Amino acid sequence: MRFPWRRENGHPKALRWAVLKNRDNGNLTASQITALQELVADRGATADAWVIKEKLSWIQKAPTPRAARWRISNYLKVMREAVTDQPLLTPMAKALTTLERHAEQVVRRWLSGLTNARLEGMNGLFQAARSRARGYRNETNFIAMIYLIGSPVGRLLDQAKST
Known part of the structure; x- marks a missing residue:
């Protein structure tokens, strides 16, 4: 019994693969799209964690370093509020703290254009x-x-x- 909350909440089976796929590629099946819609409507901790992960790609799409700085600060402010009351989202809060600590290095990516x-x-x-x-x-x-x-x-x- 690894994930008992899945059975209690009754999430569809297609949800597992839907949350792992990139939503922007358009490679989601109809059942996966339905599963994601049900997840967001559920408004649980799993839904909040998925939304936090998906909104992170918004930062990557910033056209300039200045826009990236603004998006990071806006993202951290909004997402910090989402994770404060939920103990299940402690790992997400830790990830947000890491992003906040390394925000300037993330912005430098736009200046250098290099990757690892x-x-x-x-x-x-x-x-x-x-x-x-x-x-x-x-x-x-x-x-x-x-x-x-x-x-x-x-x-x-x-x-x-x-x-």
């Missing part, structure tokens, strides 16, 4: 190397393998072969 996608991709390669080897005898060998995977040596060798 390249680092995440390299980390995936390193994790794959670790799992393939099922561990290395020592730390030095693992570090050497990371340098070999992360360095452009393979591309340099391919270029040398083609010339």
Whole structure:
């Protein structure tokens, strides 16, 4: 009995996948749309948590850093009121506090235009190397393998072969 409130509230089965999908892509089924409408009409803690998550994408769509700052402050003010009275939303309150603490770094994203996608991709390669080897005898060998995977040596060798 992991989630007893689901059975008590009678949420539809389609709700589980509907809350995980991106609403803006338009890839929700009719039953998932109905489930989300029922969720919002329910006005429970689950509905509030979903609305808080969905409204966060509003900040990402800000066209300028100034607009992002305004949206973050507005978002925090409105959502803070939604989570104050509900003990089930304590994790959401913690997430809002984290956003408030790092708001300036979030705004800097608009100025730099950079993401950590390249680092995440390299980390995936390193994790794959670790799992393939099922561990290395020592730390030095693992570090050497990371340098070999992360360095452009393979591309340099391919270029040398083609010339």
